Amino acid sequence: MREGPDIARIASLVGDPARANMLNALMGGTALTASELALEAGVSLPTASSHLSKLMEGGLLTLASQGRHRYYGLASAQVAGMIEAIIGVAEAVGPKRVRPGPRDAAMRVARVCYDHLAGEQAVAMLDRLFDRKLLLREDNQIRLSSAGVSHFSALGIETHVKARRPVCRACLDWSVRRSHLAGTLGAAILDKIIAERWARREKDSRAVVFSPTGRQAFERVFLS
Amino acid sequence: MREGPDIARIASLVGDPARANMLNALMGGTALTASELALEAGVSLPTASSHLSKLMEGGLLTLASQGRHRYYGLASAQVAGMIEAIIGVAEAVGPKRVRPGPRDAAMRVARVCYDHLAGEQAVAMLDRLFDRKLLLREDNQIRLSSAGVSHFSALGIETHVKARRPVCRACLDWSVRRSHLAGTLGAAILDKIIAERWARREKDSRAVVFSPTGRQAFERVFLS
DNA sequence: GGAATGCTTCGATGAGGATCGAACCATGCG
DNA sequence: CGCATGGTTCGATCCTCATCGAAGCATTCC
Numbered sequence: 001m002r003e004g005p006d007i008a009r010i011a012s013l014v015g016d017p018a019r020a021n022m023l024n025a026l027m028g029g030t031a032l033t034a035s036e037l038a039l040e041a042g043v044s045l046p047t048a049s050s051h052l053s054k055l056m057e058g059g060l061l062t063l064a065s066q067g068r069h070r071y072y073g074l075a076s077a078q079v080a081g082m083i084e085a086i087i088g089v090a091e092a093v094g095p096k097r098v099r100p101g102p103r104d105a106a107m108r109v110a111r112v113c114y115d116h117l118a119g120e121q122a123v124a125m126l127d128r129l130f131d132r133k134l135l136l137r138e139d140n141q142i143r144l145s146s147a148g149v150s151h152f153s154a155l156g157i158e159t160h161v162k163a164r165r166p167v168c169r170a171c172l173d174w175s176v177r178r179s180h181l182a183g184t185l186g187a188a189i190l191d192k193i194i195a196e197r198w199a200r201r202e203k204d205s206r207a208v209v210f211s212p213t214g215r216q217a218f219e220r221v222f223l224s
Numbered sequence: 225m226r227e228g229p230d231i232a233r234i235a236s237l238v239g240d241p242a243r244a245n246m247l248n249a250l251m252g253g254t255a256l257t258a259s260e261l262a263l264e265a266g267v268s269l270p271t272a273s274s275h276l277s278k279l280m281e282g283g284l285l286t287l288a289s290q291g292r293h294r295y296y297g298l299a300s301a302q303v304a305g306m307i308e309a310i311i312g313v314a315e316a317v318g319p320k321r322v323r324p325g326p327r328d329a330a331m332r333v334a335r336v337c338y339d340h341l342a343g344e345q346a347v348a349m350l351d352r353l354f355d356r357k358l359l360l361r362e363d364n365q366i367r368l369s370s371a372g373v374s375h376f377s378a379l380g381i382e383t384h385v386k387a388r389r390p391v392c393r394a395c396l397d398w399s400v401r402r403s404h405l406a407g408t409l410g411a412a413i414l415d416k417i418i419a420e421r422w423a424r425r426e427k428d429s430r431a432v433v434f435s436p437t438g439r440q441a442f443e444r445v446f447l448s
Numbered sequence: 449g450g451a452a453t454g455c456t457t458c459g460a461t462g463a464g465g466a467t468c469g470a471a472c473c474a475t476g477c478g
Numbered sequence: 479c480g481c482a483t484g485g486t487t488c489g490a491t492c493c494t495c496a497t498c499g500a501a502g503c504a505t506t507c508c
Contacts, residue, residue, distance in 0.1 A: 012239030
């Protein structure tokens with residue numbers, strides 16, 4: 001019976017609609033203030049504050065104080081991955097959504113997942129990186145090949161960073177139901193896509209929209 | 225507030241301790257009956273039934289009716305993956321390693337699981353029965369060999385009983401995370417252990433405590 | 449056909465927790 | 479300093495939902 005990690009505690013934190021909305025809003029990767037999150041969740045400020053302290057105590061959020069502003073963000077990419085997994089199940093079992101609007105379609109193609117790219121484009125990219133032997137599957141992990149190191153280095157992405165966070169990690173995609181690339185490399189690639197202005201983020205959405213020329217550039221570099 | 229898939233609904237399903245325990249018990253892939261899940265979750269049968277219907281309605285479980293038995297199992301590998309992700313976060317976030325008390329330790333060694341033996345002893349026993357070719361793995365099922373039939377018959381355990389319930393079944397052990405033996409044979413072995421007074425059940429607990437001589441006898445018969 | 453077993457439904461009870469207004473801190477501005 | 483703004487804490491209210499006993503179905507055994 002009572003054994004192992006307290007999974008019910010974590011799940012019940014996500015299980016409240018107000019908190020779920022907050023976490024969903026934070027999946028965009030940018031930290032938000034309590035007021036913004038209250039608005040996002042549709043609750044009053046005191047209520048939001050109460051929820052935020054619970055999420056903090058549960059270890060799902062981090063807090064950065066800047067002056068009189070307090071920015072809340074997801075605690076880790078692992079937490080983001082868990083939320084993606086829950087979203088995936090919710091999508092799968094809730095086929096009641098008859099009309100996948102244009103915004104949903106855009107989300108399906110490419111979107112931000114915490115700090116890296118997700119969606120069809122991201123899944124295709126990971127496939128190609130495997131095909132080109134720039135990344136290698138090892139057990140259930142992903143490893144950079146030496147060819148991959150020099151390849152990304154040529155793109156201005158340094159992969160030798162010493163960090164506790166893994167360089168490569170697989171993250172399950174809820175729309176495609178296959179893995180895309182997370183980890184510091186996944187984050188760096190998203191950074192490059194935005195920095196090169198290949199794509200821009202939709203306002204108030206996790207969707208990522210490529211420009212025509214940007215898409216060509218992205219395909220040339222990562223999908224060729 | 226944006227409208228996405230109902231993630232709170234899914235998460236809240238997992239967020240109840242009783243339901244979380246049930247799902248955890250089902251993580252091994254073997255389907256279990258409502259009674260077994262009630263025991264596993266530590267709730268009454270009506271309560272368990274209520275939870276199970278909610279999990280069914282939420283699309284997290286599948287149901288296979290066999291006669292008057294109804295076996296519940298996880299709906300998909302995607303659901304299992306989601307639970308794994310939640311477990312991962314819970315482990316990362318809950319570094320409060322609770323010292324397992326003496327009763328928990330006893331539970332870990334040997335306990336009753338519905339009507340058969342579970343725990344380290346039970347897992348070791350199943351391993352040895354495979355080693356000695358008394359039981360055979362077939363796909364995901366377990367089958368008695370002819371040597372096994374005569375072996376158990378010599379012990380006074382008749383394995384030719386005509387019953388709808390399978391003679392051998394694998395049951396996932398939460399403490400060892402590996403399978404032990406359920407089914408009528410598993411039940412008969414537990415009966416023998418109790419009848420021979422090799423061990424007795426703790427009061428108000430699922431723990432099974434062997435006597436010194438009883439342990440020797442058990443090891444000679446099942447672990448040699 | 450009973451009788452037994454496995455499971456679900458019903459009804460009543462109770463506890464946890466989500467919510468908001470108001471009051472209370474803290475920081476920044478003039 | 480006073481005042482405004484961003485956030486948290488407190489208290490009271492309300493409501494959902496988990497829980498179990500008892501009764502009701504369904505299936506199988508004898």
